Amino acid sequence: MNNKKILITGFSGFVARHFVDYLDSLKINVEIYGIDIKEPQYDLEQFAPRIKIFFKVLDMTEIEQLEALFCEFIPDYILHLAAYSSVAYSWKNPTESFMNNSNIFLNLIQTVQKNNPECRILSVGSSEEYGNVERDNLPIRENQPLQPVSPYAVARVSQEMMSKIFSNAFQMQIILTRSFNHIGPRQDNRFAVPSFINRIMDIKRKGLKYGEIETGDITVVRDFVDVRDVVRAYYLLLLDGRAGEVYNICSGKGVSLKEIIDMIAEQVGVEVMSKMNMDLVRPMDNRIIVGASFKIESELGWRPEIGLWETIHDMIQYQE
Amino acid sequence: MNNKKILITGFSGFVARHFVDYLDSLKINVEIYGIDIKEPQYDLEQFAPRIKIFFKVLDMTEIEQLEALFCEFIPDYILHLAAYSSVAYSWKNPTESFMNNSNIFLNLIQTVQKNNPECRILSVGSSEEYGNVERDNLPIRENQPLQPVSPYAVARVSQEMMSKIFSNAFQMQIILTRSFNHIGPRQDNRFAVPSFINRIMDIKRKGLKYGEIETGDITVVRDFVDVRDVVRAYYLLLLDGRAGEVYNICSGKGVSLKEIIDMIAEQVGVEVMSKMNMDLVRPMDNRIIVGASFKIESELGWRPEIGLWETIHDMIQYQE
Secondary structure (H helix, E strand, C coil), X not given: CCCEEEEEECCCCHXXXXXXXXXXXXXXXXXXEEEECCCCXXXXXXXXXCEEEEEEECCCCCHHHXXXXXXXXXXXXXXXXXXXXXXXXXHHCHHHHHHHHHHHHHHHHHHHHHHCCCCEEEEEEEHXXXXXXXXXXXXXXXXXXXXXXXXHHHHHHHHHHHHHHHHHHHCCEEEEEEECCEECCXXXXXXXXXXXXXXXXXXXXXXXXXXXXXXXXXXXXXXXEEHHHHHHHHHHHHHHCCCCCEEEECXXXXXXXXXXXXXXXXXXXXXXXXXXXXXXXXXXXXXXXXXXXXXXXXXXXXXXXXXHHHHHHHHHHHHC | CCCEEEEEECCCCHHHHHHHHHHHHHXXXXXXXEEECCCCCCCHHHHCCCEEEEEEECCCCCHHHHHHHHHHHCCCEEEECCCCCCHHHHHHCHHHHHHHHHHHHHHHHHHHHHHCCCCEEEEEEEHHHHECCCHHHCCECCCCCCECCCHHHXXXXXXXXXXXXXXXXXXXXXXXXXXXXXXXXXXXXXCHHHHHHHHHHHHHHCCCCEEEEEECCCCCEECCEEHHHHHHHHHHXXXXXXXXXXXXXXXXXXXXXXXXXXXXXHHHCCEEEEEECHHHCCCCCCCEXXXXXXXXXXXXXXXXXXXXXXXXXXXXXXXX
């Protein structure tokens, strides 16, 4: 990726920030154009001179603006991270969630097709696309039939179907992921794990040894993968992933939210009791999601390197 | 459906018009609220007093307007016909096509869920959802895995996935169809068959015995069903279809566009030579689509009653 130009959508989110950190660690020269509906909360100059970053506030539902920027920059690669990624929000506002997933993606690929069809695009999808999977089919491989069970998941499945169609019909270079739950330092407290950490640390900050936190259903099992491993996978896929192909990005290990809470409590040094609030329980939810990452491992040699204990440790340190 | 209230979206299209004709033929009393982005081209008073029709120009992407109208009328049934149903258009304007299919549908079901969740909704889908189907799997049954190959088809698949999710999560009464190519009198000349008829009749109008018409790929085989049979199926499904279930609406017979052209030429009394224009050929297209209507036949006793020769005859007569 040396001396190349990369457009990053959803630039102000925590995944993009880790991607830039990763490029920085590679000591390569790149030009990045970041777009997002909100400003990033850090100094973009800090990576100069090797990494040159431009940024613009841009709503991707406005295709003319997107196209103008694209034609000005003409990227070699696009890391498409922009999304409304909250499942809960998609139940409350399905239309808005849909528009900010499927429609912005369509605007993006239309723009690329018209102005630089050779550009390689990484379209980030979600493990939520699988929906409920029978235990016999765990860990989930990429050929598992998709049965989305939330509006968010449906939007992601459409994005994927659309990518395959455009890859086939116009030989576009769209590479797809189904990324499992990624966690790590700087993740927003709206998400489950950082929110648990924040509230468990609050117990300690108050000088208490014991406390209660309200949660949704914490018996659900998920596959957590460190965001720093995830962005390394994205880099490899942008370079060498096969167009029109989908890759799981996962740890291969299932952990319940209850176990996560226990691990946080142990590291923070307090005792925690979870109280289930039915308002936080989703209308339908997948019981167990655990992925298999054989495909990306065999094709690109990627495997996760950071264990859950270390991730939680770094997340706690970040909130301190 | 006697003394009930029906909201019909896409009211100004030819399917809605045939649905109203069918209700009229049943001699029942109903109240209809029609919405569409354009005015209907016929006199709404002609069905009074049994059928009382209100109409409003309304863009369903505007959810507030949709909700206000819904709360004023509170329908018992919704026949959701509004769609951008051109596959060709969806290749040129995928975002707009998507928005006017998936997003308007989401606005509709959100409105229903909030204001009258018992309302029964018929969500009309398309045979295009199946995509390319191996010959061994013809005629296509409802359990065939979906492999959409156009942006339009992806929008329809999302609409269907979303319907199932809302039916399961909130016990909404959404019934689904995959409707095969419907044709009949009053169909717009933008569609293949009426456009063939129009151009073949032009040959005759000019006093010629022989002429050429430009077409796309006319070797593709489709399952044509008369719109008057289709609306009868919609009526039965609105009354007694099972929520969350999908029903094929088809004739069960495969006919190539070439055969259709020959049949039109024979009835009109001219000879026609087709010339393929590559600009009219779609980037990817299903070779053969033929459906099986066993499910709706066994559950509701529906089967098509009008043969292709008769349909073509009535369409020619309409254009005379």
